[in-house]
Amino acid sequence: MNDSGADSLDVRVRDALSAWSKLDAVDIRILEGLSLLGPRNLALIAKDLDLPRTSVRYRVKRMLSDSTLFLHLNPYHTNMGLKKAIVFVEATPGYEDELLDCLRVNDFWILLFRFYGPHEGCGGVWTVPVEATEHFNSFLHQLEALGIAKSFEVVWSTCFQGIPVRERWFNVEEGYWTFQWDEWIKEVESIEGPLPYTLLEPMGWPVRVDYEDLLIIKELEINGAASIAEISKKLDIPLSRLKYHYHQHILKNGLVEGFQVEIYRTPFPLSEVLFFKFEFEDYTRMSKFALTLLDKPFAIFLGKVLGENALISQIYLPRWEFRKLVNSLSALIRKGMLKRYHYFIQDMFQTWRQTVPYKYFKDGKWLYDLDAQIGSLKALFQHT
Numbered sequence: 001m002n003d004s005g006a007d008s009l010d011v012r013v014r015d016a017l018s019a020w021s022k023l024d025a026v027d028i029r030i031l032e033g034l035s036l037l038g039p040r041n042l043a044l045i046a047k048d049l050d051l052p053r054t055s056v057r058y059r060v061k062r063m064l065s066d067s068t069l070f071l072h073l074n075p076y077h078t079n080m081g082l083k084k085a086i087v088f089v090e091a092t093p094g095y096e097d098e099l100l101d102c103l104r105v106n107d108f109w110i111l112l113f114r115f116y117g118p119h120e121g122c123g124g125v126w127t128v129p130v131e132a133t134e135h136f137n138s139f140l141h142q143l144e145a146l147g148i149a150k151s152f153e154v155v156w157s158t159c160f161q162g163i164p165v166r167e168r169w170f171n172v173e174e175g176y177w178t179f180q181w182d183e184w185i186k187e188v189e190s191i192e193g194p195l196p197y198t199l200l201e202p203m204g205w206p207v208r209v210d211y212e213d214l215l216i217i218k219e220l221e222i223n224g225a226a227s228i229a230e231i232s233k234k235l236d237i238p239l240s241r242l243k244y245h246y247h248q249h250i251l252k253n254g255l256v257e258g259f260q261v262e263i264y265r266t267p268f269p270l271s272e273v274l275f276f277k278f279e280f281e282d283y284t285r286m287s288k289f290a291l292t293l294l295d296k297p298f299a300i301f302l303g304k305v306l307g308e309n310a311l312i313s314q315i316y317l318p319r320w321e322f323r324k325l326v327n328s329l330s331a332l333i334r335k336g337m338l339k340r341y342h343y344f345i346q347d348m349f350q351t352w353r354q355t356v357p358y359k360y361f362k363d364g365k366w367l368y369d370l371d372a373q374i375g376s377l378k379a380l381f382q383h384t
Contacts, residue, residue: 035164157303
């Protein structure tokens with residue numbers, strides 16, 4: 001049940017392979033402004049940067065059309081009654097494609113991809129109704145029972161903290177990011193401060209959303225710069241009603257984590273995209289590590305693993321920096337700032353996204369039908 005807008009986004013992400021171009025210092029200042037103020041405030045960004053509004057608008061449009069930049073809303077799924085699961089499934093050899101088809105059956109995924117690393121398989125991010133977490137585990141066990149999967153790992157996480165674009169580590173003269181790993185290691189040891197609320201374990205997962213809220217949210221996930229008027233026209237819902245829902249429901253009920261300014265600093269063939277799980281001896285060491293990632297150019301998002309002193313993060317960096325990252329992690333382990341880590345390499349050429357699962361929300365409740373999912377799995381398996 002892919003959203004057509006999400007399919008279009010996937011195509012644009014893959015187009016970045018051929019359309020990538022360097023950013024300059026003015027682009028970076030605009031991206032910082034977008035990260036801090038959001039994509040719906042271009043006039044304010046132009047004023048703060050003392051730039052003509054037309055210049056800001058032109059540069060944003062250019063980066064979007066080049067598939068260098070993506071702007072989308074990050075929902076705060078916790079206040080929708082949805083619990084986040086990051087899943088890595090090892091495929092039974094010969095059943096890699098079938099595993100991907102089977103995972104699509106559970107249509108609460110928001111990110112799905114093939115991966116390679118310790119083994120071949122598929123992974124993704126699911127937003128699961130909190131009352132259905134055991135049903136979700138049962139679904140994954142069914143993949144093993146059918147012989148499609150050899151094993152799986154589920155990481156339950158807080159909502160993700162999107163990492164803003166910051167000028168730090170950007171070489172203005174040369175027009176590219178540098179990766180100052182020694183500086184990062186020292187910062188992990190010295191940094192102090194509180195974690196953002198997104199990385200604090202929630203007290204609960206209340207359902208503070210309604211169906212029309214979800215319709216607005218899914219449109220802003222596709223295009224974070226879309227106006228409420230544009231969304232009103234697309235959905236054929238009165239503008240006054242959508243404005244009310246956006247301001248009185250979505251914003252007041254804490255349904256937005258932020259607006260993600262997602263950029264690809266180097267072209268895909270020269271880069272790696274990885275999911276890391278970082279584990280720590282205690283909460284203090286975990287917090288220090290997390291705080292240092294909040295302005296770094298190699299992290300896309302960050303989540304705290306529920307019930308553990310551990311973090312989950314998606315990392316994007318040039319291939320030639322990967323070994324330096326691993327060496328830095330080894331140094332942090334020797335210093336006692338990190339306990340251990342493991343990672344999976346995401347295949348960006350086989351990656352799919354979709355929006356919040358709004359189609360499964362009715363009368364104030366999420367509809368999660370495990371029996372129907374297992375029936376679909378068995379039907380698929382009979383044709384393999």
